[in-house]
Amino acid sequence: MATIADFFHWLAAKRGYNFSIFYDRFDGTQFLYGIWTTIHLSFFCVLLSVLFGAIGVWLQRSSFEPLRWLVGAYVGFFRNTPPLVQLYFFYFAVDPVLSSALGVKGGLLSNYGWALLVLSLYAGAFNTEIFRSGIEAVPKSTCEAAEALGYTPLQIFRHVTFPLAFRVSFPAMTSNLVNLIKTTTTAYAISVAETLYVANRIWSDQFNVFEMMNVVWVVYLVLVGLFLAFMTRWEKALRVPGFGRSK
Secondary structure (H helix, E strand, C coil), X not given: CCXXXXXXXXXXXXXXXXXXXXXXXXXXXHHHHHHHHHHHHHHHHHHHHHHHHHHHHHHHCCCCHHHHHHHHHHHHHHHCCCHHHHHHHHHHHHHHHHHHHHCCCCCCCCHHHHHHHHHHHHHHHHHHHHHHHHHHCCCHHHHHHHHHCCCCHHHHHHHHHHHHXXXXXXXXXXXXXXXXXXXXXXXXXXXXXXXXXXXXXXXXXXXXXXXXXXXXXXXXXXXXXXHHHHHHHXXXXXXXXXXXXXX
């Protein structure tokens, strides 16, 4: 019985559909590495963006006005400029200047490091505003009750305000994080070997653009679908009866 590799080799030879990643070990290994890079880049970007969003919304509530202005400038910069431009700006402009000033040879961060940082900051700016809208939906009486019990402002934020705001913000945050996963394809522009970059390298050698673009489309459909399934289950687990959405 023919193996999967034999079938795809026959498909390329007889039908002209060249899915080389399924019968060529070198191409297949490259592509799996690209998918793995996309997965862990997306994973750490999601974690960092949520962290940046939480820190950002906490600093927005500071009584120190310059700090609030600084957060506003961060949110405005990353929300109002394209992520691809941000990647180019930090990788080709900021990195050489900082490296020269600090005397660091070979760049302050790798291309992967800059992609991780910039994309996390980009999504974190949106998460800051998403969490802010969630905090505004938390009843003031809840915070006043916590204050009456002797909670400090930080304790109120950590144990009362933010947990409730997180639940309210969950659908909007999920949409932002889905967009973030799709935006990791822009890391291709600074030579991060993620899925699209590796696919481009393969179709440049094999001349199978049609086949590889269809495979890339399926890969992202599966990755985003799995992420959405996880987030949906998590949202249901965090739901507080009578708070937030009614359904």
